[in-house]
Amino acid sequence: MHEMSLIESVIEIVCETARLNGARRIKSVRLDIGVLSHVDSDALLFCYEAVRRGTLAGRAKLEINRIAGEAWCLDCGKTVALQERFGACPDCGRHRVQMTAGDELKIRDMEVI
Numbered sequence: 001m002h003e004m005s006l007i008e009s010v011i012e013i014v015c016e017t018a019r020l021n022g023a024r025r026i027k028s029v030r031l032d033i034g035v036l037s038h039v040d041s042d043a044l045l046f047c048y049e050a051v052r053r054g055t056l057a058g059r060a061k062l063e064i065n066r067i068a069g070e071a072w073c074l075d076c077g078k079t080v081a082l083q084e085r086f087g088a089c090p091d092c093g094r095h096r097v098q099m100t101a102g103d104e105l106k107i108r109d110m111e112v113i
């Protein structure tokens, strides 16, 4: 389950950032997760509950911000919605598309006390 190692890295980064800023604890953490990134939000939240114990993020709220899939279609010359990683352009049906959003997995921001 890669959600576990993922959330471990997130906790590590936010705790280190909080420590460097002299924070007593972390209030909340917001993650940007693209819908095409193959990350299961439920599994992520489940792992988070287990991993955050005893850390500065022990009582931090985890918010997951899902980012919709988007791609640039070379044939249409515009940004189109992308439903799957290697999906076709919904307008012209061709596959000359480059994913521009929906694959992200990053810490958007965090609140500390």
Ligand SMILES: [Zn+2]
Pocket: 073, 074, 075, 076, 077, 080, 089, 090, 091, 092, 093, 094
């Ligand atoms: Zn197109």
